[in-house]
Amino acid sequence: MDRRSFLTRASIGGAAAAAGTVLAAPAIAQEAPQITWRMASSFPKSLDTIYGGGEEMAERLAEATDGRFQIQVFSAGEIVPGLDAINATGDGTVECSHSVGYYNWGRDPAFACGADLPFTFSARAKNAYNYHGGGIDRYNEFLDQYNLISYPGGNTGVQMGGWYRREINSLADLQGLKMRIPGLSGRVLEKLGVVPQQIAGGDIYPSLERGTIDAAEWVGPYDDIKLGFQRVAPYYYYPGFWEGGPTVSFFVNKGQWDQLPEGYKSVFRTCAQAVDQNMLAKYDYLNPTALKELVATGAQLRSFSEEILEASFQAAQEVYAEVSQENESFKTQYEAMLQFRDDWYLYQQTAEYTFDTFMMIQQRNGGLVSEG
Template sequence: MKESKNLDRRSFLTRASIGGAAAAAGGTALAAPAIAQDMPSINWRMASSFPTSLDTIYGGAPEFAKRLEEATDGKFKLQVFAAGEIVPGLDAINAATDGTVECAHSVGYYNWGKDPAFACGADLPFTFSGRAKAAYNYHGGGLERYNEFLEQYNLVSFPGGNTGTQMGGWYRKEINTVADLQGLKMRIAGLAGRVLSKLGVVPQQIAGGDIYAALEKGTIDATEFVGPYDDSKLGFQKVAPYYYYPGFWEGGPTVSFFFNKAQWDQLPDTYKSLVRTCAQATDQNMQAKYDSKNPPALKELVAAGAQLRPFSEEILTASFDAANEVYAELSAENEWFKTQYEAMLEFRNDWYLYAQTAEYTFDTFMMIQQRNGKLAPNAG
């Protein structure tokens, strides 16, 4: 009897498997995803402000494109073009505004000369860390205010990455006091250049590929770039060995996706929702990548001759005061800048009040343990 029941069971499973396979072959068992059935096919182009060699920051664009294509079962395709392939990197946002491309992956402060309020969506010196900026963007009204401003430029934007706090750059000589900044020719542009110029720095705008030669020849005395992982590819420590921190002008720079608003408005709501979701995933993942890649890269740079130096409190305080002077000037000139900046101030004050409690205390204690050698493997 038992053997008979087992045979019946095997017979049933066999028939069920055959039936299921036949039904699937006939196209009746599994329906295609609703998006694949009902949504339009979209083919857009995205202009990046970054070269492919900066794989982490450039990589946000192809990562976003992959996420979006997978989420739509291949219906929404984005072709990404690196800086210079369609337009120069600094023109990517303008290309999205005028419809040369449907979207761009860039940093708002690249357009600060066109309108200083563009910088508010990226970073302002002495405002936020990457984590604080994410809180402000997603839950402090930052993203909504930025998009209100961008309407006049036919743009809609969502965060698309963050490097975390950057380094303060490479210097041919030590910088200990504000007096050491006088006449310093530094590759730094935009809003940060305007701040440092108040302290005697002479800002220089030089393309990334030309920085090393300019440092080697003494055409410039210093350069800012990004952080250990990206900087390690350029060999700056050979010609400007003093590596300062922090890059107070970029405490939490938001890289953004900028969409041509006319094109954005034509998207179905489902696609708009997926764009926001994929953008936020890319935004958070970029900082996680930098957080994983920067520690080993910094150790390699030091081993190769980089000499780490913190900016003195004198320099940081003078720079903070200079930044506030610039913000007062810009607020008097530009209402959109003023609106966004004043909202940042309120959020920043509460953030750094809270940050002094649990987070700061925990991190400080763990840093002390690291310096005491207690966090290393087999330290017990």
């Protein structure tokens, strides 16, 4: 090799080396592209807890990606009705949604497994099952046929049993009761004589006020007080046995998800889990005060009778057997949930239950009166 040839090649190599930092920029940009998605929420903006989960997700993603991954959140009805948010995600109308799987019960009962099933999990148990018991993966195996992928994005904890225009003292009182209650839960109560109605959150109050329905379940004290149900249906029952640990989820169009860089997928999952945990903590913090306010403004607290709870439990088992015969995807998920559920409630009878029960006794006996 002559000297001129060597210098020419060295110069080219040196120039390339010197430009290394400049050349690296496009590669980095390719790894972290600018992405803008739309998220359809199933909830009204007035519910800062559950609707706020979508906004929190958008904020966390933007912060974690230096503003390169942006999501614009739209409340129920702004793009599609709240109950259509999941389907709008699968068909590509929006890139993602924040919703509850059981809203799609009518399309496929197995959608409900990612949200909640009556008499299965508390929120804490559901999180254990989702993150360590394979729940998320099983749900996504099912969702693949609908061009969707999903990650938990919130939980309310055990919900209340809803608002009633008249007292419910026995099974006879359920006969012909028109109640806003979605999906699988409605099918369970239908066996006890209830006439289930699927109504979006924003339409519940006027339906109760006009007497179109006799009862409605929503979430719990903090959200319910915002909607003013106690003014038109004063009897407030508990527990909402159909929603012991209802998971709100982020649903993403599978095609859009597959195009994301792996780093963005990881950040999305991490932010979703943060929202999932934070929503539950927020409800746990706000509900105690809200319940006291509800009682002060006219709500009359009632617990479901053992007769109603036992009959509802048996009705749920009948529904699970029926649906499992009809739907293999539901059966696969449900049976996996049962394996963990049985161990969970056996364990819960030890330390956790004993501690909580003791503290509740102290509270009732006046031993937890705060000073000052």
